[in-house]
Amino acid sequence: GENVEQHPSTLSVQEGDSAVIKCTYSDSASNYFPWYKQELGKGPQLIIDIRSNVGEKKDQRIAVTLNKTAKHFSLHITETQPEDSAVYFCAASSASGGSYIPTFGRGTSLIVHP
Amino acid sequence: EPEVTQTPSHQVTQMGQEVILRCVPISNHLYFYWYRQILGQKVEFLVSFYNNEISEKSEIFDDQFSVERPDGSNFTLKIRSTKLEDSAMYFCASSGRQTLETQYFGPGTRLLVL
Numbered sequence: 001g002e003n004v005e006q007h008p009s010t011l012s013v014q015e016g017d018s019a020v021i022k023c024t025y026s027d028s029a030s031n032y033f034p035w036y037k038q039e040l041g042k043g044p045q046l047i048i049d050i051r052s053n054v055g056e057k058k059d060q061r062i063a064v065t066l067n068k069t070a071k072h073f074s075l076h077i078t079e080t081q082p083e084d085s086a087v088y089f090c091a092a093s094s095a096s097g098g099s100y101i102p103t104f105g106r107g108t109s110l111i112v113h114p
Numbered sequence: 115e116p117e118v119t120q121t122p123s124h125q126v127t128q129m130g131q132e133v134i135l136r137c138v139p140i141s142n143h144l145y146f147y148w149y150r151q152i153l154g155q156k157v158e159f160l161v162s163f164y165n166n167e168i169s170e171k172s173e174i175f176d177d178q179f180s181v182e183r184p185d186g187s188n189f190t191l192k193i194r195s196t197k198l199e200d201s202a203m204y205f206c207a208s209s210g211r212q213t214l215e216t217q218y219f220g221p222g223t224r225l226l227v228l
Contacts, residue, residue, distance in 0.1 A: 032215040043118075043205050043219035044157060089157060093215060099145055099169050100215035104157045 002027040004092050006105025014113050019080050021108045023090035024072040030092040032100055033066060033073050038087045038107070047088075048075070080112045116140040118220035120206050126226045127196055135191045135223045137206030145214060146189045147207040148181065150174070151222075157205065163189065196227045 003026040013019050025033075031052035036044035050057045050064045050073065057064050061080075066073040073092075077084055087109050091102035119138045127133050139146050148160040161171040163181055180192045189208075193200055203224050207217040 034216070036219070041221075043120075043221045046216065046218065049216065095215075099162045099164065100209075100217075101147075101159050101162060101170055102217070103159075106156045 002030060002092055002094075002103040004090060004103050004105040006090050006108060008108060009106065010109045010111070012111045012113065013080055015080060015082060017080055019075075019077045019084070019110055019112075021075045021088055021090065021110070022072060023074070023092075023105050024070075025092040025103075026071065027092070027094065028068075028071065029094045031095075032093045032102075033064070034091050034093075034102060035062075035064060035075050036089045036091065036104075038089065040086075044089060077110075080110075082112050082114050085110055085112045118206055118208055118218055120204075120220040120223050122223060123221065124224045124226075126228065129198060129227055130195050133193050133196055133225065135193075135204050135206075135225070137189045137191070137220055138187050139189055139206065139208030140210070140218060141187070143208035143210045143218075145169075145209045145211075145217075146181075146183070147209075147217060148191045149205045149207065149219075150202040151205065152202045160191070193225075196225075198227050201225055201227045 006023045034049040037047045038044045063076045087107045090105040093100040093102040121136045146163040151157045161175045162169045178194045203222045205222045206220040209217045
């Protein structure tokens with residue numbers, strides 16, 4: 001089955017700095033890579049996703065890159081703000097039996113200091 | 115914006131008791147999922163449900179677990195005889211036909227088994 005590794009487990013930055021979270025996956029059949037933000041006591045919220053037919057996607061201060069050959073993908077947050085503080089999960093999935101079941105990384109706790 | 119809702123937000127139960135966790139998926143979605151997250155760990159897939167039947171399930175989803183869509187809006191997870199290790203956050207998610215791979219998560223139910 002799929003295995004997703006995520007690093008770092010904790011990331012502490014100053015407000016305004018950039019933050020990068022990296023993930024690797026093992027199953028070359030994976031073709032959909034969502035990123036979720038989880039605030040304390042809440043469910044994971046989809047913030048950006050990328051499909052295997054593109055190498056990069058950007059949405060305002062958030063961008064995701066995908067390297068299919070190396071089987072890794074990254075989340076980039078620029079101009080970080082205190083409200084970006086949360087746990088971020090990467091995931092990898094592919095169609096299996098008609099549904100996409102994501103395998104999640106262990107999460108990165110991002111702390112943005114004002 | 116449509117959301118997945120879950121009730122209750124917290125549930126405390128005694129070991130061996132049955133619990134039912136409830137979810138209302140996004141109204142036009144057809145695919146439904148349950149996940150769990152043990153404190154401090156990654157989100158783990160339990161089961162997916164489509165067209166009134168289970169489409170996939172993980173090793174975690176043993177005979178103690180069952181799912182049901184009792185009416186046109188609710189989706190439930192039943193744990194027949196709870197164990198201490200069932201204590202976790204349980205998330206419901208749903209996805210639509212057009213964007214099957216994009217899952218939207220509810221806020222979760224925190225289950226504590228004593």
